[in-house]
């Protein structure tokens with residue numbers, strides 16, 4: 633289990649991460665979401681002791697920097713490419729294995745697992761972005777760790793690669809291990825993550841199960857089609873619902889469940905042609921939850937003489 637407590641970091645007096653605490657539990661993929669510049673990469677660097685700041689992070693009670701043979705506990709892939717451009721992929725992994733007391737046979741295992749066997753004797757300098765990511769992932773998995781911390785691992789991967797990494801991470805979590813992963817691909821995150829940590833402007837916005845986060849969205853609605861939509865809207869508004877016309881004869885209703893909408897229509901002798909639930913997407917819930925952070929960013933960007 634990962635426990636992050638009170639993480640904080642400023643750059644030139646500007647807070648990048650502020651008093652951020654969260655947990656990552658084994659057996660789950662925990663997605664780490666936030667708008668650009670929200671502080672995700674900074675948080676991950678703080679967690680691994682690669683950046684100086686406030687707070688602490690423990691992996692099963694031990695800070696990363698205090699772990700003996702850390703790669704056998706925590707596999708990490710951060711944005712910066714950690715490998716030497718001219719050291720052949722296989723040699724790079726062999727050096728990491730030797731330094732971490734990892735059996736050398738693991739090198740060929742992960743090269744195979746990551747689809748890199750054919751380029752094992754090539755230099756990463758010649759790699760595409762996606763192949764570079766695969767090599768970074770190979771290094772993260774080399775020590776057969778119980779925890780993965782991955783910053784945008786799908787970056788540069790093709791659709792097959794993205795699907796493959798999804799299955800890999802889900803399988804890793806299903807075996808009782810922990811995955812903490814950031815991604816901008818929200819549709820992908822929706823398929824992969826069970827839990828979320830959402831930040832904006834360096835602060836925690838939400839954490840917990842994906843379903844709970846999506847349930848908070850006001851985009852969860854009851855959609856009703858009726859030839860008497862205007863009359864129905866009046867009835868529903870009197871009951872306190874927020875009603876919005878989607879198209880002629882179709883309204884979306886927030887604040888009442890479908891059964892209640894149906895009952896109210898029946899009592900008012902209003903005919904319904906359709907009554908359905910519309911479940912918000914993770915993207916909608918995310919955009920809504922982080923809209924303040926986005927607004928702030930736009931304001932800062934608009935201020936003359938200051939960067940975003």
Ligand SMILES: Nc1ncnc2c1ncn2[C@@H]1O[C@H](COP(=O)(O)OP(=O)(O)OP(=O)(O)O)[C@@H](O)[C@H]1O
Nearest residue numbers: 643647648666667668669670671672673674675940
């Ligand atoms: N080395 C640095 N020097 C100065 N400012 C930095 C540095 N690294 C990050 N920042 C600033 O800290 C804030 C958080 O950046 P960070 O890269 O952690 O965000 P992020 O959520 O990972 O963004 P993205 O989604 O774009 O990758 C931003 O305002 C960024 O400009």
